[in-house]
Amino acid sequence: MKPQYREIAEQIQAEILAGTWPVGARLAPEKLLAETWHVSRFTIREAMSLLEERGLISRKRRVGTIVTSREPADVMVQQLNSMHELLQYPAETRLEMVKADVQEADVALARLLGCEVGTRWAKILCIRVSPGHPPICWTELYVPEDYAGLSDQIGKNGMPAYRLMEETFGLFAADITADLFASTLASPKAQRLGVEPGTATLVIVRRYRDPDGRLFEVSVSEHPATRFSYTIALKRQRQD
Amino acid sequence: MKPQYREIAEQIQAEILAGTWPVGARLAPEKLLAETWHVSRFTIREAMSLLEERGLISRKRRVGTIVTSREPADVMVQQLNSMHELLQYPAETRLEMVKADVQEADVALARLLGCEVGTRWAKILCIRVSPGHPPICWTELYVPEDYAGLSDQIGKNGMPAYRLMEETFGLFAADITADLFASTLASPKAQRLGVEPGTATLVIVRRYRDPDGRLFEVSVSEHPATRFSYTIALKRQRQD
DNA sequence: AAGTGGTCTAGACCACAGG
DNA sequence: CTGTGGTCTAGACCACTTC
Numbered sequence: 356m357k358p359q360y361r362e363i364a365e366q367i368q369a370e371i372l373a374g375t376w377p378v379g380a381r382l383a384p385e386k387l388l389a390e391t392w393h394v395s396r397f398t399i400r401e402a403m404s405l406l407e408e409r410g411l412i413s414r415k416r417r418v419g420t421i422v423t424s425r426e427p428a429d430v431m432v433q434q435l436n437s438m439h440e441l442l443q444y445p446a447e448t449r450l451e452m453v454k455a456d457v458q459e460a461d462v463a464l465a466r467l468l469g470c471e472v473g474t475r476w477a478k479i480l481c482i483r484v485s486p487g488h489p490p491i492c493w494t495e496l497y498v499p500e501d502y503a504g505l506s507d508q509i510g511k512n513g514m515p516a517y518r519l520m521e522e523t524f525g526l527f528a529a530d531i532t533a534d535l536f537a538s539t540l541a542s543p544k545a546q547r548l549g550v551e552p553g554t555a556t557l558v559i560v561r562r563y564r565d566p567d568g569r570l571f572e573v574s575v576s577e578h579p580a581t582r583f584s585y586t587i588a589l590k591r592q593r594q595d
Numbered sequence: 596m597k598p599q600y601r602e603i604a605e606q607i608q609a610e611i612l613a614g615t616w617p618v619g620a621r622l623a624p625e626k627l628l629a630e631t632w633h634v635s636r637f638t639i640r641e642a643m644s645l646l647e648e649r650g651l652i653s654r655k656r657r658v659g660t661i662v663t664s665r666e667p668a669d670v671m672v673q674q675l676n677s678m679h680e681l682l683q684y685p686a687e688t689r690l691e692m693v694k695a696d697v698q699e700a701d702v703a704l705a706r707l708l709g710c711e712v713g714t715r716w717a718k719i720l721c722i723r724v725s726p727g728h729p730p731i732c733w734t735e736l737y738v739p740e741d742y743a744g745l746s747d748q749i750g751k752n753g754m755p756a757y758r759l760m761e762e763t764f765g766l767f768a769a770d771i772t773a774d775l776f777a778s779t780l781a782s783p784k785a786q787r788l789g790v791e792p793g794t795a796t797l798v799i800v801r802r803y804r805d806p807d808g809r810l811f812e813v814s815v816s817e818h819p820a821t822r823f824s825y826t827i828a829l830k831r832q833r834q835d
Numbered sequence: 836a837a838g839t840g841g842t843c844t845a846g847a848c849c850a851c852a853g854g
Numbered sequence: 855c856t857g858t859g860g861t862c863t864a865g866a867c868c869a870c871t872t873c
Contacts, residue, residue, distance in 0.1 A: 358842060384858060395844045400859085416859045417852045529831055536824035537777045537797035555795035555820075557777035580795075584776035587827065591769055598861060624839060635863045640840085656840045657871045839871080847863075854856085 360401035363392055367402065371411055371422055382412065382420040442515050443585060444483060448491060449513055453480040453547070455506040468497055468573045469562060477503035482547060483576070492578040493544045499571060517563045517572055526571055530564040535585060540577060548579055555580040600641035603632055607642065611651055611662055622652065622660040682755050683825060684723060688731060689753055693720040693787070695746040708737055708813045709802060717743035722787055723816075732818040733784045739811060757803045757812055769806040775799050775825060780817060788819055795820040 370376060382388070385403065389396040403420065406412045410428035414420045457477050458464070465472045479496040496516055498505050508519045517528050535557065542552040556577045563572040610616060622628070625643065629636040643660065646652045649667035654660045697717050698704070705712045719736040736756055738745050748759045757768050775797065782792040796817045803812040 360842080386858085395846090397843060397845090401842085403859095414859065415852090417850075417857075419858060531829045531831065533827045533829075534824050535775050535797065535827070537795045537818065537820040539795045539820070555777045555779045557775065557797070578777065580777040580779070584774050587773040587775070589771045589773075591767075591771070600861080626839085635865090637862060637864090641861085643840095654840065655871095657838080657869075659839060837871100837873080839869100842866100842868080844866075845864100847861100849861080850858100852856105852858085 358401075359394055360398050360405065363394070363398065364402040364405040368406060368409070368411060368427070371406075371425060374425070376422050378422050378425055380422050382422065384419065444491065445485065446513065448483050448485045450481045450483050450494065450510045450516065452506060452509040453482060455479045455503070457500055457503060464497075467560065467575065468570070470570060475500040477506065479506045479509065481509060489582070490548050491582055492576045493540075493548055494577075495575045497573040497575075502571065516574060517561075520563070520572055524571075526565050528563045528572075529566040530568065532562045534558075534560040538577070540579060544577065550579045557583060557585065559585065598641075599634055600638050600645065603634070603638065604642040604645040608646060608649070608651060608667070611646075611665060614665070616662050618662050618665055620662050622662065624659065684731065685725065686753070688723050688725045690721045690723050690734065690750050690756065692746060692749040693722060695719045695743070697740055697743060704737075707800065707815065708810070710810060715740040717746065719746045719749065721749060729822070730788050731822055732816045733780075733788055734817075735815045737813040737815075742811065756814060757801075760803070760812055764811075766805050766811055768803045768812075770804040770808070771801060773799055773801045778817070780819065784817065790819045797823060797825065799825065 367382075376382060383391070385396050385399050388399045392399065403412065403414060407414055410424050411422065411426075412420050413423045455477065457475060460468060460470055460472055460474050460476060462472055464470075464476070465474075468476070470476075476497045477500055479498070481494045481496065483491045483494055485491055496505070496509075498520065502520065502524055505516065505519060505523065508523060509516065511519065514522070517531075520526050521528065538556050538558045540548070540550065540552060540554045540556045545552040545554060556579050559574075559576045559578070561572075561574045561576075562570060564570050607622075616622060623631065625636050625639050628639045632639065643652065643654060647654060650664050651662065651667055652660050653663045695717065697715060700708065700710055700712055700714050700716060702712055704710075704716070705714075708716070710716075716737045717740055719738070721734045721736065723731045723734060725731055736745070736749075738760065742760065742764055745756065745759060745763065748763060749756065751759065754762070757771075760766050761768065778796050778798045780788070780790065780792060780794045780796045785792040785794060796819050799814075799816045799818070801812075801814045801816075802810060804810050
């Protein structure tokens, strides 16, 4: 037997899809809906929670319930036991610093980082190594000049750089984006990694932002082909 | 003012972390917890919902509430308005079929597809084109032999292949994984795409499984460098 | 038979956005 | 001031699992 709140959610969802309540419209208050459907407000609230989960409505205290979308969002969930899985490097690998300096963002760097031209960034060059294996990748870390002290911490406890930033400077990575594309490896880096210049590489640009959207770290990693692959696993839920 | 159910959830979470209730232990029934905390069962249930969301407990009707993890899972959510965003090809692009045949999985193919050696698969070769632009990528689709009829549908309505599979054969892609790595492009494909053989490419292998875990489509796409990049955006929530 | 979480009722008070 | 969703109480019945 299907619970009432599911039944009610489905019917309201159908009505939203049919356009009975267009996007932007305000639904009747919960109390009134309860009377209309001849159920208690509790049951209505359970139904509303379902619709909210699906991204169809937005509920605001003292304001009301607004229709925000006509069709349920297709929600894909990636669940990680720890953020480390986002990085996907084996635990025994370590980041080794090669060189650190400070530079002003020119047009090219500003585009890469997604920042303003002229801002000053600490640039930390590293390689990721694994005992008994060839190096995994070449990594360039960019952090705002104020956080240049990060370079002293690289490789500590095997922690990834963004975690060091969180611990050292009290930041929180609330929003992470990763861009992945193919390129070829320039000569000095190729030498460091022990491969031919011009080798195909997987480039991953990761950008870390705090809860206010401020960019506080960008890492650019170049992985020679065959040494690394990146996996994304997503689950999709049926809506009903 | 923090609601009571949040307060209670936090304290129980702290106790789980401290090991007061180890993984596998059963929490007191909701009714008893309500008495212990001097609140109604509703408030306890709200608290339990929070803990369940965080993956700390599992609730089963007529059985009880079991501790399933000591620390909250770091939940990263990728929300897509439609599954098409997973594919990330502009809407005006289209898949064009080049050739279709059937082949038996040898060791190499079985490894690529993540299937058993000896199973038979329809192999459909395609290129993804965009009007007025050079081709975007070379795509090889593999589907179980029973679904070989898919090849007649390729490019229809501009729908991605997995959607055609869903519509045509009543399947549902509940679980999708994507592997990304760099490679170089072999000669015949390079010619088709109008680039030099040996050009660096981004390879994306996508595997689609139905709710029972059965693999029903694998696509292998090779994107010449500079023509395509893949973006992942994740949000992380603080657990209190 | 006893005990469990899921569902549901019929109330209540609150703080504050909006007219 | 009114109306709103968020929080909360104190009950209830159910279907099924476990004893």
